[in-house]
Amino acid sequence: MADHSNSRVAAIIPCNDVDAAERWWNRLGFSRPAEQDFGDYRMLSDGEGGEVHLQPAVEGWLVPGRNPFGIYVYTPRVDALAAMAGNAIIEGVKRAEHKEWGMYEFALNGPDDLLVRIGWPSRLVSSEL
Numbered sequence: 001m002a003d004h005s006n007s008r009v010a011a012i013i014p015c016n017d018v019d020a021a022e023r024w025w026n027r028l029g030f031s032r033p034a035e036q037d038f039g040d041y042r043m044l045s046d047g048e049g050g051e052v053h054l055q056p057a058v059e060g061w062l063v064p065g066r067n068p069f070g071i072y073v074y075t076p077r078v079d080a081l082a083a084m085a086g087n088a089i090i091e092g093v094k095r096a097e098h099k100e101w102g103m104y105e106f107a108l109n110g111p112d113d114l115l116v117r118i119g120w121p122s123r124l125v126s127s128e129l
Contacts, residue, residue, distance in 0.1 A: 008049065011071050013114065014057035018042060021054050021111035028073070028081060028118075050075060062112045070115035078120050082106050098122045 015021040018040050022032075030044035030052060042054040050073060075081070082089065082096040089095070089106045096106045096119070105119025 008051065010043075010051035010053050012053045012055060013069065013071065014062060014112075015054050016057055016062050016112050018054050018056055024111045025052060025054070027084065029077070046073075046075070048075065057112070065113055067113040067115070070117065071110070073116065073118045074120060075118065076120050076124070078104055078106070078118060078125070081118050098125075 013021070022042050022044065025031075025044050029046045030050070031047075032042055032044050036043060040056045043051065044054065045051045052071065078096045082094075085106065085108055087094055088108055090109050091097070091107055096104055098104050099119075099122075102122050103119040104122045104125045105117055108116045108118070110116040
């Protein structure tokens with residue numbers, strides 16, 4: 001039987017401006033190796049197992065304010081990223097919160113109005129919050 005302990009999933013995100021999207025993801029700690037050059041296809045990693053791939057969207061596919069896509073970033077670094085995001089958090093409270101669905105999270109408006117939620121299971125977050 002095959003060993004599946006290293007299975008992963010990476011989202012492939014269409015972007016109107018791949019360079020701008022890459023800079024946005026860089027602020028969240030995602031980067032690509034300097035030697036990686038696949039043109040407009042960018043494979044970014046946070047160094048902790050999180051990955052996103054960026055590629056150009058088909059012209060006219062991503063309409064401002066109507067992006068149907070979203071991504072969830074699972075990371076224990078929720079508070080550090082929320083502090084970095086500050087007023088860019090799109091919820092009323094500009095910090096991470098425990099949600100009724102069991103996640104400690106916050107949301108951002110990513111490149112091309114992509115919904116980006118960043119969180120970690122509430123049960124794994126220190127009760128001192």
